[in-house]
Amino acid sequence: MEARIHLPQGKQKSFLEAVLRKSELSVDQLAVYCTVTPRTFRDWHREKYFGPHKTFEKLARDFRVTLPKGETLTPYWYVAKGASLGGKKYLEMYGPPGTLEGRKKGGRVSQERRRQDPLRYKALGCNVAKEFIVPAPSTELAELIGVFLGDGGLTSHQATIYLSALVDREYSYFLAGLIQRVFRVKPSIYERINDHSIRLAISGVYFVNSLEDLGLKRGNKMKNKIRIPKWVLRNKQYATACVRGLFDTDGGFYFHRKRSGIYIGWCFTSYSESLLGDVHNVLQRVGLNAKKEQEGRLYMYDLWSIERYMELIGSHNPKNIAKFQSHLAVREKK
Structure with missing residues (x-):
């Protein structure tokens, strides 16, 4: 490719018109003289394209026409300009x-x-976000909302539930089945030996977005001041199911000794004051009076309240069920 000449606007057209006059040739004849097609020559005349420098010098010399001063453009001069525009x-x-x-x-x-x-x-073989349909409100969905509020967490692309491999293994199997029934997705289950933890993970941007639509928040739960979603609180059955999920992950039964014997206690822990308040209000709605005696904790001590809790709300965590049943068995022997 040969160098081009960039003449000031209008100068290329006037130069070629002068060549046509001096040569007394037609456009087609001059095109043959320049070894180009008539269409190309007309494009030069319309200043659509810059003319070849050597060809224009030849025309000026052969037909004694002055070639205006212009800028010589080296071969592929347009590449840098195109690259610049493309870069911008x-x-x-x-x-x-x-x-x-x-x-x-x-x-x-x-x-x-x-x-x-x-x-x-x-x-094309690219990774595409999995499609996900938000399930209709239900007690099972509300219970899972409680689980995520308790031991769960959301990032931009994944929802995770953390459990203890020492005491929650059976419960992790229950949750995996519940997630599959409610969300129609199978969670991945990971176990870490060094810290005895089990992690249930569901990946997908749409899945996380759907959980946010249901009232959960990604990121730090304390900073986000998490609460039980309003759609859950408005329905008594949903609210109690959500508390069940919260208690089975962030609560539990414990035993305390007194002079008169060993007694069972109920405790729920959360350092989110807003969430703790929501749980307390739901318990009061069903006639249970939990007491807040330490920061971030609710307690129930008397057996009647605990039995009433198991009757009205219940538990799906085998460790809680086992502790409750063992305490009842001991009391029946007395």
């Missing part, structure tokens, strides 16, 4: 390359395109 467009769309801001912006653009046309990106 890239910055506009994706942000600066190689920076955290740029990567974030590029990621957001990519995710938005995948949301708009998931089938296309799935066919």
Whole structure:
């Protein structure tokens, strides 16, 4: 590819018109003279394209026409300009390359395109967010909301429930089945030997978004001042089911000794004052009077209240059921 000449606006047209007059040739004849098509020559005349520098010098020399001064453009001169424009467009769309801001912006653009046309990106072999249908309100859903409020957590792409591998193994199996029934997704189960923990995880941006729509919040639960969602509190059955999920994860039965014998106690722990208040109010609605004697804790001491709790609300955590039944068995022997 040869160099081009960039003449001031209007000068290229006037130069070629002068060549046509001096040569007394037609456009088609001059095109042949320049070894180009008539269409190309007309494009030069309309200043659509810059003319070849050597060809214009030849025309000026052969037909004694002065060639105006202009800028010589080296071969592929347009590449740098195109790259510059392309770079500006890239910055506009994706942000600066190689920076955290740029990567974030590029990621957001990519995710938005995948949301708009998931089938296309799935066919290309790209990862596409799993579709998820929000389940209808139910007692089982409300119980899982309580579980997530208790020992759960949300990130931008994953919902997780943390349990003890020492005492909650059977309960983890129950929760895995409950999640599958309610959400129609199978959670992944991980166990860590070093800290004796079990983790139930459900991945998916849409899943996390759906839990947020149901009233949960991602991030630090204390900073977010978590509470039982309003749709749960408005329904007595949903509210008690939610408290069951909370108690089975962040509460439990314990035994305390007095001179007259060993007694069972009920305790729920949460350092979120708003959540603790919601649990206390739900218990009062069903006639149970839990006492707040320590910061972040609710207690019930008398056996009547505890039996009433198990009758009205109950537990799905085998460790709680076992402790309650063992205490009743001991009392019956007396």
